[in-house]
Amino acid sequence: MGNQDRANRGAPDEDLAQLIAAIREAYDINESEVARRLGVHASTVNNWTNRRRGSGRGPNPATLRKISSEFPKFPEKRVFAAARRLPPAPLTPDAKERLLNLFDELTEEQQASMEAQVRAVVEINRQGGGPRSS
Numbered sequence: 001m002g003n004q005d006r007a008n009r010g011a012p013d014e015d016l017a018q019l020i021a022a023i024r025e026a027y028d029i030n031e032s033e034v035a036r037r038l039g040v041h042a043s044t045v046n047n048w049t050n051r052r053r054g055s056g057r058g059p060n061p062a063t064l065r066k067i068s069s070e071f072p073k074f075p076e077k078r079v080f081a082a083a084r085r086l087p088p089a090p091l092t093p094d095a096k097e098r099l100l101n102l103f104d105e106l107t108e109e110q111q112a113s114m115e116a117q118v119r120a121v122v123e124i125n126r127q128g129g130g131p132r133s134s
Helices: 003-009 016-027 031-038 042-049 061-070 076-082 093-104 108-126
Strands: none
Touching (some): 016 031, 016 042, 016 076, 061 076
């Protein structure tokens, strides 16, 4: 297996700390540079590296996507897997419009109920309890 294959997949049980270590090694950078490129405090990256964060709530999806975009050797699927999450599906403008049109047809109570349900599912995903990819 080549180095690029390893960077794309990582170990099946790779966690966020191991991912950050792999990023630092692949790009020959320190934690402060990782933090600078992600727009987070250096102590945040240090917490991820020392597993004081990332196993519970961890980085939000925008930060996980930024990890992948700032460090392209590490694809989004691998980054989200290390955070124990599935990546959110992309939402096209057309899909967004269809969903909003459907939502507009609901009563106020139905809208509140749907919003609460979606918030609950999002929170489960944020905590790493959502469905896992195989």
